[in-house]
Each structure stands twice: as structure tokens, then as C-alpha cells.
Amino acid sequence: MNAVDVRGLSRSFDGREILRDVTFSVDHGEIFGYLGPNGAGKTTTVRILLGLLTPDAGECRVLGQDLTLEDGARAKVGVLFENNGLADRLSAADNLAYYAGLYGLDDPRDRIDELLALVDLEDRRNDPVGTFSTGMKRRLGIARAILHRPEVVFLDEPSSGLDPGAQRMVRDLIVDLSRREDMTVFLNSHHLDEVQRICSTVAILAGGRIQAFDSVRNLIAASDRPEMTVVLAEPGERARACETAIALPYVSDCEDEGEVLRCTLTDPGVIPDFIAALVAAGFRLLEVRRSSRSLEEIYLEHVGQSGDGA
Amino acid sequence: MSTFTVIAGREIHLALRNRSIIITALIFAVWFPALSAVGIVATSGASTDPVSGVVAAVTLPIAIFMGYIFCADAFLREKRDGTIETLLCAPVSLRHLWAGKTAGVAIPAYLTTLLAAVVAFAAASTMLNAFPTLDLLLIPHMLIVVPVWILTAAGFVGAAQLALGMRENQILGFLFIFGFFFLIGGLQSVIPGGSAISATAEVALAVTGIALLGLARFIAGKVSKERIVMTIP
Numbered sequence: 001m002n003a004v005d006v007r008g009l010s011r012s013f014d015g016r017e018i019l020r021d022v023t024f025s026v027d028h029g030e031i032f033g034y035l036g037p038n039g040a041g042k043t044t045t046v047r048i049l050l051g052l053l054t055p056d057a058g059e060c061r062v063l064g065q066d067l068t069l070e071d072g073a074r075a076k077v078g079v080l081f082e083n084n085g086l087a088d089r090l091s092a093a094d095n096l097a098y099y100a101g102l103y104g105l106d107d108p109r110d111r112i113d114e115l116l117a118l119v120d121l122e123d124r125r126n127d128p129v130g131t132f133s134t135g136m137k138r139r140l141g142i143a144r145a146i147l148h149r150p151e152v153v154f155l156d157e158p159s160s161g162l163d164p165g166a167q168r169m170v171r172d173l174i175v176d177l178s179r180r181e182d183m184t185v186f187l188n189s190h191h192l193d194e195v196q197r198i199c200s201t202v203a204i205l206a207g208g209r210i211q212a213f214d215s216v217r218n219l220i221a222a223s224d225r226p227e228m229t230v231v232l233a234e235p236g237e238r239a240r241a242c243e244t245a246i247a248l249p250y251v252s253d254c255e256d257e258g259e260v261l262r263c264t265l266t267d268p269g270v271i272p273d274f275i276a277a278l279v280a281a282g283f284r285l286l287e288v289r290r291s292s293r294s295l296e297e298i299y300l301e302h303v304g305q306s307g308d309g310a
Numbered sequence: 311m312s313t314f315t316v317i318a319g320r321e322i323h324l325a326l327r328n329r330s331i332i333i334t335a336l337i338f339a340v341w342f343p344a345l346s347a348v349g350i351v352a353t354s355g356a357s358t359d360p361v362s363g364v365v366a367a368v369t370l371p372i373a374i375f376m377g378y379i380f381c382a383d384a385f386l387r388e389k390r391d392g393t394i395e396t397l398l399c400a401p402v403s404l405r406h407l408w409a410g411k412t413a414g415v416a417i418p419a420y421l422t423t424l425l426a427a428v429v430a431f432a433a434a435s436t437m438l439n440a441f442p443t444l445d446l447l448l449i450p451h452m453l454i455v456v457p458v459w460i461l462t463a464a465g466f467v468g469a470a471q472l473a474l475g476m477r478e479n480q481i482l483g484f485l486f487i488f489g490f491f492f493l494i495g496g497l498q499s500v501i502p503g504g505s506a507i508s509a510t511a512e513v514a515l516a517v518t519g520i521a522l523l524g525l526a527r528f529i530a531g532k533v534s535k536e537r538i539v540m541t542i543p
């Protein structure tokens with residue numbers, strides 16, 4: 001049984017089809033990235049999974065259960081929406097105590113102390129949340145979402161609106177929690193760099209359909225071309241080295257980009273031959289590296305350069 | 311502790327920390343009954359006989375108004391800032407959530423209504439220079455009828471605020487309150503004895519209030535999560 005199962009999910013609003021036959025699954029314990037441009041239907045998918053919206057077709061299961069029907073099953077699920085779900089007039093500890101009561105935690109004091117320490121808000125435990133910065137609220141929101149030790153936690157844009165330092169703190173917190181609490185993390189995010197760093201599997205949603213669904217490693221490997229970046233010890237030799245490289249039968253392209261040469265090979269298997277040929281031709285190589293494509297490039301390829309899925 | 315108690319406790323906590331609503335409620339709890347006391351004295355002359363009846367009649371609109379203003383903070387605020395979406399994901403039924411919130415806002419609303427009743431009596435006593443005779447029917451009125459109508463007003467407005475969009479809520483909120491005022495006025499005009507306190511009037515008001523509270527509970531149970539989520543701004 002997967003942690004999350006989505007099969008043939010479709011949903012329209014006012015005659016406009018937002019989700020069309022969406023299918024994917026998330027394994028237990030993994031950090032899953034759900035990507036897509038604004039309005040692609042990511043939040044709609046999460047709302048359907050959480051039982052807040054009903055699908056027109058298809059089925060969704062979280063831990064094998066339909067959350068639309070099962071009130072009790074929601075106790076195994078945590079959620080962080082963009083608003084954090086906190087009351088500004090209550091203190092950090094009171095906010096957590098309230099949710100502990102809703103989720104039926106018997107004696108939550110130790111757990112609240114543990115989480116406030118984990119999100120580095122121990123010294124602000126009695127301060128009203130309204131006095132917190134956006135980053136502090138987000139960290140407290142994450143603590144609230146995992147307070148009841150859910151098996152699956154849905155995080156909707158957890159880094160949205162945060163400065164780079166706070167983004168990093170939230171990112172580290174998610175990875176730490178996934179390991180420490182052994183929970184499945186379903187991450188809705190626009191931050192592709194963040195997703196590439198922490199997610200094991202991603203699905204890219206655009207135009208209402210899943211455009212790609214695989215592990216980050218496989219997605220990058222599948223779309224990877226054997227493109228080599230070469231730095232010579234003698235920069236003046238670049239033009240000659242470029243001519244030498246393009247003459248090789250397995251080099252389809254070579255460009256002098258000023259500081260480096262960028263050569264595209266026909267097959268990754270010939271990389272050792274390529275390096276050996278340059279050395280044999282008398283060039284002294286300072287650096288040779290294989291250029292990897294980023295998740296951002298793969299994402300843009302799937303959703304279009306505009307990034308809006310059009 | 312039951313989830314009902316948890317939800318109600320939080321609403322009381324939040325209401326008591328909302329300075330602007332507390333100040334509004336206190337001003338209304340003092341100003342409205344004090345003005346009403348002037349009316350009581352003007353119509354009764356030196357007699358203190360009708361004081362209990364008029365005070366009973368005055369506390370009902372105050373109770374409804376208090377239910378309304380405390381309710382707006384509990385339901386509409388959570389919808390406006392989106393917190394309601396997180397609450398809907400908790401293992402609590404929507405009807406439980408509604409009931410806890412309604413009961414939670416009813417407590418501060420009831421306390422301020424009690425204050426209004428005391429102010430009305432004190433003002434009337436001062437102006438008449440005599441202590442008005444307390445009618446024993448005021449006890450069930452304050453212990454049963456007033457809380458029932460606070461719960462009814464808060465429950466109805468709360469259910470409507472969950473189900474309706476923000477713009478509709480702005481328009482319909484006041485219509486609900488005036489609807490309640492007209493309903494009470496209408497009931498008092500058809501019940502024999504008019505606005506004077508009587509067992510018949512108290513029973514009729516209690517029964518009507520309980521029936522409306524049941525209707526509000528039924529409506530709250532019919533509101534879908536989808537409806538609430540789709541009307542979050």
C-alpha cells in the first residue's frame with residue numbers, strides 16, 4: 001500500500017477542466033515534490049486528497065483511506081497550508097495545545113516542548129503569534145502540522161514568502177523531520193532548487209495532466225545529454241582544441257564559450273575516449289566535467305518556457 | 311477533554327483577547343440598557359411594576375447582537391484568513407466544529423448580556439429612586455431564554471458565514487440580525503401581555519429559540535467542506 005494513491009483524477013470548475021486523468025503515487029517515507037505552474041491544479045489535488053473537495057472522476061487514497069469519508073483517518077495526516085493555521089492572538093504554545101486537543105493527544109506538554117525546541121521557538125513560546133516574523137510563523141506552522149505525529153504530511157509552498165536564510169532553515173527542517181519522524185512528505189512547491197535538493201520523487205503537473213512522474217535522479221538522467229565542459233591549462237589553445245574535438249566521430253558539437261569549451265558527445269560511453277583523445281593531441285586539461293541538467297531545465301521543458309503550462 | 315470543550319475553550323480565549331470586540335460589546339452593554347432605562351422611567355412614571363418586563367424585552371435584542379458580534383470573529387475571521395481550511399483537515403466533524411465555536415462565542419456574549427441587564431436595573435433604580443421589584447420569571451428568562459437566543463443567533467450567523475462568500479456575508483449579516491429583531495418583536499406582539507414578562511411569553515420565546523437553534527444545527531450539518539473551501543477569499 002502506498003502512502004498516497006491517485007488514480008484517474010479529474011476535476012472541473014465552472015466548465016474549466018483543472019485536472020485531467022491525473023495518476024501518481026507516493027511511497028512511504030519519501031519526500032515527494034508536486035510541481036506545476038500557478039493554477040495548474042496542485043492545490044486542488046491536495047484539497048481532494050484531504051477530502052476538502054470531491055473529484056468529478058477518479059479516486060484518491062491516503063494511507064489506503066478516502067479522507068472524504070473517514071473523519072478518524074485524518075488523524076494520521078498533517079497539513080500546512082499557506083496561512084499556517086495559527087491564531088495570531090494566541091501564544092505559540094497555546095496554538096499547539098489547541099491542535100493537540102483537536103487531535104486527541106493526552107498529555108501534549110512534552111511534545112509541545114520538543115517541537116518548540118526543534119523549530120527554535122522555545123524562548124518565544126508564550127508570545128502571541130501575531131508578533132512573529134513570517135519565517136517564525138512558518139516554522140511554528142510546520143510544528144503544528146506534525147504535532148500529532150502524522151504518517152503523511154502535506155506541505156503547501158512551505159518556503160513561500162521567506163528570505164533565503166529562512167528557506168534553508170525550513171528545508172533542513174523538512175529533511176530532518178522526514179528522517180526523525182519517519183513520515184511521508186508531500187511537498188507542493190515552486191522552488192525547484194529546493195525540490196531538487198530534498199525530494200526523491202517528483203510529479204510535474206501542467207495543463208491539467210501529469211507531464212512527468214519519476215525519481216529526480218531518473219528524470220535528470222533520462223533527459224541528460226553527454227555534454228562536457230572542458231577548461232584548458234593554456235587558454236590560447238581553445239580554438240585548436242575545438243577543431244580537434246569536432247573532428248572526432250563521436251562529438252556532435254563543440255563551442256568555444258570564452259572561458260571553457262562545451263562539447264556535446266553522441267554517447268555517454270565515449271567520455272573516456274574523448275578525454276584520452278584531447279590528452280593525446282597534446283592539450284593540458286585543467287578541468288573536465290560532465291554538465292548535468294537541473295530540475296528547473298527539465299521542468300521548463302515540460303511546462304513551456306513561460307512556466308505557465310501554456 | 312472533548313473536542314467540543316477544546317474548540318469552545320479556544321473561542322472564549324480568543325474572544326477575551328479581542329480588545330476591539332470587547333470594547334464594542336461593553337459600550338453596547340452599558341449604552342443601550344441605560345437609554346432603555348430612560349424609556350422605562352418615562353413610560354412608567356413613578357411605578358416600578360413594568361421594569362422587569364421591559365428589561366426582559368431589552369435583553370433579548372442585546373443578547374442577539376452580542377451573539378452576532380462575537381460570532382463574526384469566530385467564523386468569519388477564520389474564513390477570511392484561511393485558518394478554517396486547516397481546521398477542516400482535523401479529525402473533527404463540521405457539526406462538532408460549528409457547535410464548539412457557537413458555544414464558545416455564546417459565553418462572552420452571555421456575560422456581556424448579563425452586564426446589560428444589571429445596567430438596565432441599576433439605571434432604572436437610580437432614575438426611579440427606588441429598587442424595582444424583581445419578577446421571578448426573570449430568572450428563567452436570564453438562565454434559559456437569553457442563552458438560547460444567543461446560541462441561536464450565533465449558530466445561525468456562524469452557519470451562514472461558513473456557507474456564504476465574503477461579500478454575501480457582509481450583506482446578509484445585518485439582514486440576519488434585523489430578521490431576528492423583527493422575529494422577536496413579532497412574537498412579543500402576538501403573545502398575550504405584549505412586552506410584559508409572563509410565563510406564556512417566556513415559554514413561547516424559549517420554544518421558538520430552541521426550534522431555531524435546531525434549524526441552525528441542521529443547516530450547519532448540511533454545509534459541505536467543499537462549499538466552505540470554495541468561498542474562502
